[in-house]
Amino acid sequence: MSNTQLLNEHDSLLVIIDMQQHLAAAMSSDIASGVINQTQILLTAANVLSIPIIVTEQYPKGLGSTVTELKDQFLNGTTIIEKTSFSCADVAEFSRQIESSKRTQIILAGMETHICIMQSALDLQQQGYQVFVVEDAVSSRTTTHQDNALQRMRQAGIIISNVESIIFEWLGDAQHPAFRRLSKLIV
Numbered sequence: 001m002s003n004t005q006l007l008n009e010h011d012s013l014l015v016i017i018d019m020q021q022h023l024a025a026a027m028s029s030d031i032a033s034g035v036i037n038q039t040q041i042l043l044t045a046a047n048v049l050s051i052p053i054i055v056t057e058q059y060p061k062g063l064g065s066t067v068t069e070l071k072d073q074f075l076n077g078t079t080i081i082e083k084t085s086f087s088c089a090d091v092a093e094f095s096r097q098i099e100s101s102k103r104t105q106i107i108l109a110g111m112e113t114h115i116c117i118m119q120s121a122l123d124l125q126q127q128g129y130q131v132f133v134v135e136d137a138v139s140s141r142t143t144t145h146q147d148n149a150l151q152r153m154r155q156a157g158i159i160i161s162n163v164e165s166i167i168f169e170w171l172g173d174a175q176h177p178a179f180r181r182l183s184k185l186i187v
Helices: 021-026 029-048 092-101 113-126 143-155 163-171 179-183
Strands: 012-017 053-058 079-083 105-111 130-139 159-161
Touching: 012 029, 012 113, 021 029, 029 053, 029 105, 029 130, 029 163, 029 179, 053 092, 079 092, 105 113, 113 130, 113 143, 130 143, 130 163, 143 159, 159 163, 163 179
Parallel strands: 012 053, 012 105, 053 079, 105 130, 130 159
Antiparallel strands: none
């Protein structure tokens, strides 16, 4: 019997929320670069393991497109969805993409934790998905907002995790064919 609190590569879908130029510029440079770096590691692992990826952009005309460091890792077929709703779950195209993936575990990374990440997480959980928020791959402009949002989500039953845990849950075993390649991502 599998542990339903652990991620499974075959049930997972990675969502990168609003990692856009102007939002990243509003963060302290240390926080922004750390979150982008951790998200790059997640993207690499998801690509190696063929885990579907959905990317959202909040009003890109005003906030710019996804940061180049991440766009460079998008494979052909990576879905990018423009939105104005803070919750991804309120966007019809997003909901269609998740439903058609047949994945039940949704992993969220991106900006900002206390707005689009939290609202998406709570709505997706309400829709019956198991939601994981990647603590070291999300950010807010202030640590107070970040901490408050993570606490609220944790209290609501959202699983708060980290990049390294997620990758090793996806692998499940050191005998996994991608173990050597992906374990090198963790420094």
